Amino acid sequence: MRAAGANRRLPRTAAVVLVALGLAVAGTLLVRWPNGSPGNRGGSTTTTAAVPVQATVLAGTPGPAGEVAGVPVGFSRDEPGAVAAAVAYATASQRWLYFTDEEIRAAVGGIATPVAAARLADEVVAEVSMARDQLARASGRIWWLVRPLAWRVEHYGPHEARVSVWTITILSAAGVAAPQTEFLTVTLDLAWVDGDWRVDGVRNSPGPTPLAGPHDQPWDAEPFDRALDGFVRMDGEPVR
Numbered sequence: 001m002r003a004a005g006a007n008r009r010l011p012r013t014a015a016v017v018l019v020a021l022g023l024a025v026a027g028t029l030l031v032r033w034p035n036g037s038p039g040n041r042g043g044s045t046t047t048t049a050a051v052p053v054q055a056t057v058l059a060g061t062p063g064p065a066g067e068v069a070g071v072p073v074g075f076s077r078d079e080p081g082a083v084a085a086a087v088a089y090a091t092a093s094q095r096w097l098y099f100t101d102e103e104i105r106a107a108v109g110g111i112a113t114p115v116a117a118a119r120l121a122d123e124v125v126a127e128v129s130m131a132r133d134q135l136a137r138a139s140g141r142i143w144w145l146v147r148p149l150a151w152r153v154e155h156y157g158p159h160e161a162r163v164s165v166w167t168i169t170i171l172s173a174a175g176v177a178a179p180q181t182e183f184l185t186v187t188l189d190l191a192w193v194d195g196d197w198r199v200d201g202v203r204n205s206p207g208p209t210p211l212a213g214p215h216d217q218p219w220d221a222e223p224f225d226r227a228l229d230g231f232v233r234m235d236g237e238p239v240r
């Protein structure tokens with residue numbers, strides 16, 4: 001039995017916002033708060049202007065070619081490049097949760113169009129702050145996994161594209177959030193600006209959401225974490 005109030009769902013906006021905008025890594029995340037709390041990092045910049053891509057994508061590859069402000073950039077000007085950009089941007093949340101507000105604004109400025117950057121940065125900062133405050137109260141490790149599952153090109157042209165990405169987010173935090181999943185379809189409007197695909201708009205819709213398997217049972221956060229003890233992140237980064 002779960003103790004009353006021991007674990008709960010985060011407010012929906014806090015739990016899924018980091019998927020909603022190019023919410024910057026497609027990979028699992030198993031973390032302890034660096035330096036004691038999320039967002040407690042230095043050396044950030046506050047720019048939200050579009051950042052010129054420094055790396056050139058290799059011929060015949062979709063990218064990314066490099067990183068700017070902690071997010072992948074440098075995608076090819078073709079349909080595969082637009083898809084790769086959309087998938088990368090739709091799963092950017094895992095880094096942003098641990099960024100300061102200034103770092104988030106710089107990251108958004110690196111992947112958004114100049115027209116959309118300030119608005120999108122304000123939205124993400126507000127929502128990430130909510131999630132950060134909630135998760136900082138966790139009494140143990142935090143599992144935050146954001147994965148792309150499938151994509152569909154809604155529209156493609158040489159100057160703009162629209163790509164939908166089906167994603168899953170898994171969250172578990174002892175004392176804060178019971179193990180939970182969220183399936184979202186994130187639709188990104190992309191524009192070719194300053195030599196790269198940049199986000200001009202984002203919409204998300206729930207699902208499609210499958211039912212749990214017939215032999216699956218609900219888990220509390222502590223046994224969930226113990227069952228995964230010793231597992232290594234698929235992206236190879238060390239546990240923090």
